[in-house]
Amino acid sequence: MSRSEPMPPGLLQWRPMTATDLPAVKALADLVHVAYPEDETVFADRLTHHPAGCFVLQGADAPVGYVISHPWQFARPPRLNTRLDRPALPPSTYYIHDLALLPAARGSGAAAAIVDVLAAHAADLQLPNITLVAVGNSVHFWRRQGFDTVIVDPDLDRQLRSYDEHACFMSRKRP
Numbered sequence: 463m464s465r466s467e468p469m470p471p472g473l474l475q476w477r478p479m480t481a482t483d484l485p486a487v488k489a490l491a492d493l494v495h496v497a498y499p500e501d502e503t504v505f506a507d508r509l510t511h512h513p514a515g516c517f518v519l520q521g522a523d524a525p526v527g528y529v530i531s532h533p534w535q536f537a538r539p540p541r542l543n544t545r546l547d548r549p550a551l552p553p554s555t556y557y558i559h560d561l562a563l564l565p566a567a568r569g570s571g572a573a574a575a576i577v578d579v580l581a582a583h584a585a586d587l588q589l590p591n592i593t594l595v596a597v598g599n600s601v602h603f604w605r606r607q608g609f610d611t612v613i614v615d616p617d618l619d620r621q622l623r624s625y626d627e628h629a630c631f632m633s634r635k636r637p
Contacts, residue, residue: 473521473522474519474520474521474526474567474570474572475519475520476517476518476519476520476529476572476575476576476579477517477518477520478513478516478517478518479509479513479516479517479518479528479530481506481509483518483525483528484502484505484506484509485502486518486524486525487502487505487518487525487528487530488502488505490525490526490527490528490562490564491505491528491560491562493564494562494563494564495560495562495597495598497597497598497626498542498597498598498625498626499543500542500543500560501543503545504543504544504545505530507545507546507547508530508532508546508559509530511532511546512531512532512533514583515529515530515531515532515533515556515580515583516528516529516530516531517529517576517579519563519567519572519576521566521567526563526564526566526567527561527562527563527564527567527572527573528560528561528562529558529560529561529562529576529580530558530559530560531556531557531558531559531580531583532546532556532557532559533553533555533556533557533587533589534553534554534555534556534557534593535553535554535555536554536555536591536593536633537593537613537615537618537631538621539557539593539594539595539618539621539622539631540559541621541624542624542625543624553587553589554589554590555589555590555591555592555593555633556580556583556584556587556589556591556592556593556636557592557593557594558577558580558592558593558594559594561573561576561577573603573607574606574607577607577608580592581608581634581636584636585636589636590635590636591633591634591635591636592609592633592634592636593631593632593633593634594609594631594632595622595625595629595630595631595632596609596629596630596631596632597625597626597628597629598626601630601632604632605632607634608634608635609632609633609634610634611632611633611634612630612631612632612633613630613631613632613633614630618631
């Protein structure tokens with residue numbers, strides 16, 4: 463199967479991320495998010511911080527995607543390639559740090575499926591919304607997932623420059 467052909471959905475399954483997945487997650491991040499490099503220690507930090515929000519999309523032979531998410535503070539996204547070091551207390555949002563799929567896994571419905579899982583998790587945690595920083599022409603994808611609010615604030619916009627000049631902070635109310 464070529465990298466450009468979508469993988470059949472039956473071959474893909476989300477599973478909890480473990481520490482042994484971190485080298486594969488880093489390799490996927492390097493392939494998918496070339497313009498947004500992060501150290502493996504950042505992924506390890508997020509996994510330690512909130513393992514219930516970290517998943518790997520398992521393909522037939524290897525991981526083909528991942529998602530990293532955690533409770534955090536609204537409109538205070540962590541800067542790119544920085545560790546959290548300690549949890550934000552009290553959390554006021556459920557934050558999706560990163561969702562990355564290889565091209566062959568896109569169009570399979572896997573991304574929408576994990577967003578639904580994360581929304582249910584945010585509801586279980588009684589957090590009022592889910593937030594993220596949209597980068598790399600992903601705004602349209604996130605709008606389809608219900609992230610219909612773009613927060614514009616000069617202080618927040620300065621924070622987003624650690625991602626890129628077009629990064630935007632998006633929010634959706636939890637179901």
